[in-house]
Amino acid sequence: MNSGLQDNSFRLIVDLGNTRAKLAVYEGGRVVLLETAENPDPEKLKALLPEQFIPSGAIISSVAGDPGPYMKALGNFRWINLDYDTPLPFTNHYLSPETLGRDRIALVAGARHLFPGSDLLVIDMGTAITFDFINGQGEYKGGAISPGLTTRFRALHNFTKRLPLLNPVEINYLTGRTTDESILSGVINGIRAETDGIIEEYLHLYPQLKIILSGGDMFYFEKKLKNNIFATPNLVITGLKQILDYNLEK
Numbered sequence: 001m002n003s004g005l006q007d008n009s010f011r012l013i014v015d016l017g018n019t020r021a022k023l024a025v026y027e028g029g030r031v032v033l034l035e036t037a038e039n040p041d042p043e044k045l046k047a048l049l050p051e052q053f054i055p056s057g058a059i060i061s062s063v064a065g066d067p068g069p070y071m072k073a074l075g076n077f078r079w080i081n082l083d084y085d086t087p088l089p090f091t092n093h094y095l096s097p098e099t100l101g102r103d104r105i106a107l108v109a110g111a112r113h114l115f116p117g118s119d120l121l122v123i124d125m126g127t128a129i130t131f132d133f134i135n136g137q138g139e140y141k142g143g144a145i146s147p148g149l150t151t152r153f154r155a156l157h158n159f160t161k162r163l164p165l166l167n168p169v170e171i172n173y174l175t176g177r178t179t180d181e182s183i184l185s186g187v188i189n190g191i192r193a194e195t196d197g198i199i200e201e202y203l204h205l206y207p208q209l210k211i212i213l214s215g216g217d218m219f220y221f222e223k224k225l226k227n228n229i230f231a232t233p234n235l236v237i238t239g240l241k242q243i244l245d246y247n248l249e250k
């Protein structure tokens with residue numbers, strides 16, 4: 001990558017999630033750099049960018065801390081700090097738009113870019129699991145928020161006296177024969193059954209629905225769900241790029 005000069009084709013995308021930050025550089029329509037870091041401070045995030053890099057546009061979305069210090073550390077670029085009043089390539093019917101997660105806004109923009117004109121259910125498996133529905137007319141309606149995989153393991157450990165803290169692993173059993181297996185079955189099969197169940201209910205209402213799965217924990221579930229899904233791990237990044245382009249081209 002040309003790192004020393006301003007080049008109009010480079011755009012910077014930053015997603016601050018509750019567990020991980022993701023930083024991407026696009027050259028035209030292509031991702032040329034993608035980095036992730038667990039809860040980085042602004043300087044650690046800046047270290048992931050090439051020296052003297054100046055993109056022609058940049059966007060940041062945070063559902064964690066204040067994005068201000070991150071924008072300042074990364075550089076004095078032409079920033080969009082994604083907020084509830086940022087112009088979007090879809091209409092937002094959420095009844096509390098001010099509190100809607102910025103990552104959910106991006107997920108919906110990304111999904112609509114991939115499948116324009118379709119009814120869409122977006123499932124993001126991160127710290128929380130979010131379900132987001134947008135219809136084929138581009139009207140975002142809302143969805144659901146549920147505890148994520150790691151959050152469930154932590155909750156069982158933190159709110160009981162005897163349950164150990166487990167890490168996720170792939171399992172292929174229903175009946176746990178030990179404490180560890182019982183926790184793994186409850187959490188992993190529980191998320192699978194919950195996700196299948198929610199998908200079935202949406203499919204009943206919207207038979208042409210397309211289902212898109214994303215997020216750091218999608219790999220545990222992408223091959224286990226009953227229905228056909230489109231899996232893409234970094235849909236927030238895709239959506240932020242769409243929102244950035246939409247605003248720069250206006």
Ligand SMILES: Nc1ncnc2c1ncn2[C@@H]1O[C@H](COP(=O)(O)OP(=O)(O)O)[C@@H](O)[C@H]1O
Nearest residue numbers: 017018019020038125126127128150215216217
């Ligand atoms: N290198 C990693 N560091 C931390 N979590 C990871 C990593 N790889 C996968 N994960 C999983 O991804 C989840 C976080 O997913 P992500 O979509 O990044 O969430 P968020 O957007 O909430 O930060 C974690 O709960 C963890 O299970």
Ligand SMILES: CC(C)(COP(=O)(O)O)[C@@H](O)C(=O)NCCC(=O)O
Nearest residue numbers: 017018063099100101126127128145
């Ligand atoms: C639901 C979330 C915590 C998901 O965050 P994530 O798991 O991606 O880090 C985030 O989108 C959020 O803080 N939402 C605010 C509430 C809402 O969307 O209505």
